Amino acid sequence: MIPGNQRELGRPPRGWRRRMYEVIYESETPEGRLFDKIIIWAILVSVAVVIADSVPAWNKRFRLGFDIAEWFFTVLFTVEYVARILAVERPLRYMRSFFGIVDLVSILPTYLALVFPETHALIDVRILRLLRIFRVFKLTEYVVEYQLLGEALAASRRKILVFLSAVIMVVLILGTLLYVIEGPEHGFTDIPTAVYWAVTTITTVGFGDIVPKTDAGRFIASVMMLIGWGTLAVPTGIVTAEMTVRRHIVPRSALRTCAACGAVGHSPEARFCQMCGVALDR
Secondary structure, three states, rough: OOOOHHHHHHOOHHHHHHHHHHHHHHOOOOOOOOHHHHHHHHHHHHHHHHHHHOOOOHHHOHHHHHHHHHHHHHHHHHHHHHHHOOOOOOHHHHOOOOHHHHHHHHHHHHHHHHOOOOOOOOHHHHHHHHEEEEHHHHHHHHHHHHHHHHHHHHHHHHHHHHHHHHHHHHHHHHHHHHHHHHHHOOOOOOOHHHHHHHHHOOOOOOOOOOOOOOOHHHHHHHHHHHHHHHHHHHHHHHHHHHHHOOOOOOOOOHHHHHOOOOOOEEOOOEEEEOOOOOEEEO
């Protein structure tokens, strides 16, 4: 669910919550665009801080600076999270949404790390700090192309699942066949191991830790390699076709909202509100 979906989250009718909603969830106004830019830059810088903090030499040298920066971004994202909850009529919808969970996960590690002293639970603290990288998922909330890709994947899921089921059947059959032909003496000790080899072969990864030795086994491996080319192309074509169809559809997030009367659904090219006639903000 996209947090900007007004019907699901609920737009406050009036007052300071209405104004906060327009700034946080609507990017058509100058204030909304500025808010989005600030959050995007904060996400990028905070993720860069987490990555730099994982380098032992930098962590030892700039430990205080990393801690100050992390608390600054944690407080900033905490204020944003609370503001998003206060700005909607149905806060539980936002809290249970994908972006609501990402927002919560991105700020919890810093607070939870206070409960686990590093001298006694160093591994736990490291795991919690890794969770901060989830902030990068927040970028998908502000970029229309991410939403277009998500819609194309959702529309293609049934076709992709059918295709993957066919691939799984091929992998199971040929992997079992290789187990019968090659046997434990050539590294195919059991069917799961043979299926693992089939997966690495059909995906063109080919680690080479298990290889067929017989002529029949090599023939089957060659067939699987050729099948692998089509395996990579089919899901790509399915998603690309869906994206092409949606390219000509105006996404909901691109529709503009009138700041005067609150009417929604204006196209990006619209200059005046279709309800009250007021000029729309550029």
